[in-house]
Structures are given as C-alpha cells and as structure tokens.
Amino acid sequence: MSLEGKVALVTGGGRGIGRAIALKLASQGADIIVDFFRRRSTAEQTAKEIEALGRKAEIIRANVGEEAKIDEMFDMIGNKFGRLDILINNAASGVGRPVTDIDVKAWEWTMDINARACLLCAQRAAKLMEGRGGKIVSISSLGSFLVWPTYAIVGVSKAALEALTRYLAIELAPRGICVNAVAASFVETEALQFYFDEGLNEDDIPVTPAGRIVNPEDVANVVAFLCSEEAFMIRGQTIIVDGGFSVYSPSLPGKKKG
Amino acid sequence: MTVEEQVREIVARITHVDKSVITRESTFKEIKADSLDIVQALVAVEEAFGIEIPDEEAQKFQNFGDFVSYVEGRVAQEEKV
Numbered sequence: 130m131s132l133e134g135k136v137a138l139v140t141g142g143g144r145g146i147g148r149a150i151a152l153k154l155a156s157q158g159a160d161i162i163v164d165f166f167r168r169r170s171t172a173e174q175t176a177k178e179i180e181a182l183g184r185k186a187e188i189i190r191a192n193v194g195e196e197a198k199i200d201e202m203f204d205m206i207g208n209k210f211g212r213l214d215i216l217i218n219n220a221a222s223g224v225g226r227p228v229t230d231i232d233v234k235a236w237e238w239t240m241d242i243n244a245r246a247c248l249l250c251a252q253r254a255a256k257l258m259e260g261r262g263g264k265i266v267s268i269s270s271l272g273s274f275l276v277w278p279t280y281a282i283v284g285v286s287k288a289a290l291e292a293l294t295r296y297l298a299i300e301l302a303p304r305g306i307c308v309n310a311v312a313a314s315f316v317e318t319e320a321l322q323f324y325f326d327e328g329l330n331e332d333d334i335p336v337t338p339a340g341r342i343v344n345p346e347d348v349a350n351v352v353a354f355l356c357s358e359e360a361f362m363i364r365g366q367t368i369i370v371d372g373g374f375s376v377y378s379p380s381l382p383g384k385k386k387g
Numbered sequence: 388m389t390v391e392e393q394v395r396e397i398v399a400r401i402t403h404v405d406k407s408v409i410t411r412e413s414t415f416k417e418i419k420a421d422s423l424d425i426v427q428a429l430v431a432v433e434e435a436f437g438i439e440i441p442d443e444e445a446q447k448f449q450n451f452g453d454f455v456s457y458v459e460g461r462v463a464q465e466e467k468v
Contacts, residue, residue: 167426167442190439192430224423235423 130357133158136210137356138202140164140193140250141220143172146268146316149345150217151175152182153353159215160185162206166192166220193220193246194238203253213257215356218247218267218290223283231282243286244293251297255306262305264356267294268348269312269367271375287312291367298365309355309363314371316343337372390436390462391455397431398451411452418451436462 137154141147142163151161152175161179163186165172172188179186189205191198206213222242224235247267254265269291272284291310298308314337337343348370354360355368369375388396391411399406404418415425429440432454438461448454 169439169441170443222426224421234427238423238427 130353130359131158132215132353132356135159135214135356136162136206136212137215137217138162138164138206138213138250138254139217139219140191140246141166142217143168143175143188146313146345146348147217147219148175149349150219150352152178153346153349154215154217154356155179155182155184155186157353157357158184159356160187160210162187162189162210164189164191164193164202164220166190192242193250194222194241196249199246199249199253203250203257207257212261213254214261214263216250216254216263216265217352218250218265220246221268221283221286223280223286225279226282227279228281235282239282240286240289243283244289247290247293251293251301251308255301255304258306259304263307265297265301265306265308266352266355267308267310268352269294269310271312271314271369271371273312273367275375294367295365302364307355307361307364309360309365310367311348311351311355312367312369312371313343313348314374316345316348337374338377339372341372343370343372390459393435394432394455394458395451397435398428398454401428401431409451411450411455413451414449415451432458436465438462438465 132154135158137159139147139151139161142151142161143165151163155161161184163172163175165188169190176186176188187209189202191202193199220242223239226235251265254263267290269287270283272280273287273291277284294308294310301308351368351370355363395406395409398409402418402420402424409418429445433440436458440457444457448457
C-alpha cells in the first residue's frame with residue numbers, strides 16, 4: 130500500500146490518534162500537513178518524526194472550529210502544495226457533562242470542531258482534489274451510538290460526522306473521492322486523561338474481548354488502508370476498531386463456569 | 388487599559404463572573420471556570436494581543452495572576468521585537 134507522492138492533511142495531527150495517522154501515512158510515502166491548535170511543541174515533534182521518515186512535513190496552527198481558520202489553512206495548502214490527496218478529519222474536542230447540563234456554548238464548541246469542521250474541510254479539500262480524486266477519512270467514536278456517562282455532546286457530534294460521511298461519500302463519488310470514517314472505542318491517548326479529569330472513572334474503561342485497550346496505531350492502520358487504492362470500493366462506511374467491544378454483551382446470560 | 392484589565396474583562400465575559408471578584412490570587416476553580424471556559428479565554432486573549440499561548444504554558448497557571456504575568460511578559464517581548 131504505497132502513498133508515494135501523495136499530500137495529506139491531518140487535522141489535530143500533532144498528538145494522539147492524529148499523530149499515529151500522520152506517521153503511518155508518512156511511512157507509506159505521503160507528505161504530511163500537521164494541523165494543531167493548542168500544542169505547538171507536540172506538532173513540531175511529530176513533524177520532526179515525519180521528516181526522519183524521509184517525507185516533507187508542514188505544521189499549521191488552526192482551530193478547525195473557526196471557519197476563517199479553515200479557510201486560511203486551505204489557502205496555505207493551495208499556495209504551497211497546489212493540491213491535496215488525503216484529508217483526515219481527526220481534530221476533536223468536547224466537554225464532559227450530563228445531557229441536562231449541556232449549554233449552548235458547550236454544544237456549539239463541540240459541534241463546530243467535531244462535526245462542522247468535517248463539512249467545511251471536506252468542501253475545501255474536494256476543490257483541491259478536483260480532477261485527480263482523493264480520500265477523506267474522518268475519525269469517529271463508538272459514542273455515536275453507545276451511551277457513555279458525560280459523553281453526550283461528543284457522541285452526538287460523532288453521529289453527525291458519521292451521517293455526513295455517508296452523504297459526502299455519495300456526492301463526491303463521481304469525482305473519484307472516497308469518503309469513510311473510522312470509529313474507535315476508548316483509545317490510549319492523552320485525550321482519555323481529559324475525560325478522567327471530567328469525571329470518567331477508570332472502571333468505565335473495559336478491556337476489549339481482544340484483550341487490551343485500542344491504541345492509536347490500531348486506528349492509524351485502518352485509516353491508512355482506507356487511504357489506499359485497495360479500499361476503492363469502500364464508500365460511506367464507518368469502520369469500527371474496538372477489539373470486539375461493541376458486539377460483546379457480558380450482561381447476557383452465558384454458560385455457567387465449573 | 389492595562390494588560391491586566393483587558394485580560395480580566397475577557398475572563399469575566401467568558402465565565403460570566405463579575406470582574407470585581409477576579410483578583411490576581413483567584414484560581415480558575417474559584418471563578419468557576421471549567422476547561423472550556425479556560426480554553427476560550429486563552430483563545431480570546433491570544434486574539435486580543437496577537438500572541439500564542441501554548442497549553443504547555445497555560446497548564447502552569449495556578450491563578451489569574453499567573454495568566455496575567457505571562458501575557459504581560461509576552462506583550463513586552465512583542466514590543467521589543
């Protein structure tokens with residue numbers, strides 16, 4: 130699966146899942162634009178690692194929750210690279226609150242970054258992919274259909290992202306653009322610590338049937354596959370990477386032990 | 388208006404707290420600023436002063452005074468350049 134000569138933008142590519150995706154795509158030959166918002170040092174570190182793989186790396190600071198910043202980012206990509214082959218909508222944010230405590234500010238902040246940005250970035254990316262096709266992969270979460278305590282806003286934003294993925298996939302198919310999403314369960318990243326701080330308990334993190342928690346590289350491997358020509362016929366799908374977590378229901382009666 | 392007054396106005400607007408209760412010793416917890424309030428305050432201050440405040444620095448702020456001192460330092464630095 131070679132991505133030689135491709136140009137990829139990874140939003141929120143400085144750390145966590147985004148960093149793993151950036152490095153995976155670079156290892157397959159793509160030059161990477163790493164978007165970041167709050168942590169310049171980690172984005173710079175990721176860029177160094179991409180360059181160590183022999184690929185070009187560009188870092189850009191943009192809060193994808195702001196339309197003007199998205200425009201500036203794509204203007205830079207257009208000017209500097211003249212094209213885009215791969216868009217990874219990975220940047221995400223959220224506020225951990227019960228549904229009854231969600232206010233308009235928290236709702237808009239989360240939806241703008243997690244869902245609206247996918248729309249705006251896809252619209253701009255499609256223009257840079259014009260005539261040559263491309264791949265768009267957005268990072269979702271099982272919280273789009275499972276209910277986790279205090280995860281409501283993020284879960285709803287991810288449901289919007291998955292629905293948008295289906296609509297984009299159909300509308301952009303005639304232009305040779307493949308659009309899909311990857312949804313993971315709890316992934317071992319710094320973001321997980323954020324949810325602990327916001328009230329999530331360690332006991333809420335289940336060990337998957339596969340025997341361990343999902344790591345960023347597990348997600349990156351599937352994203353890289355979706356960016357390859359081998360995945361050409363996969364369109365509008367949300368591929369779940371969760372070690373079997375979402376299909377296993379331990380509360381159902383099973384065979385008694387002993 | 389001083390840097391401190393401007394930062395206080397921004398924080399008060401975002402947290403819906405009366406600016407008279409925000410002192411240099413006030414912690415973010417005391418003014419009931421949650422993680423979203425803090426990041427929005429950082430972004431608003433960045434835009435107001437044309438500076439970047441990375442999370443690595445922001446995490447060191449123990450109280451409002453630390454926040455103000457950092458911004459004052461950065462503004463002075465920008466003026467020198």
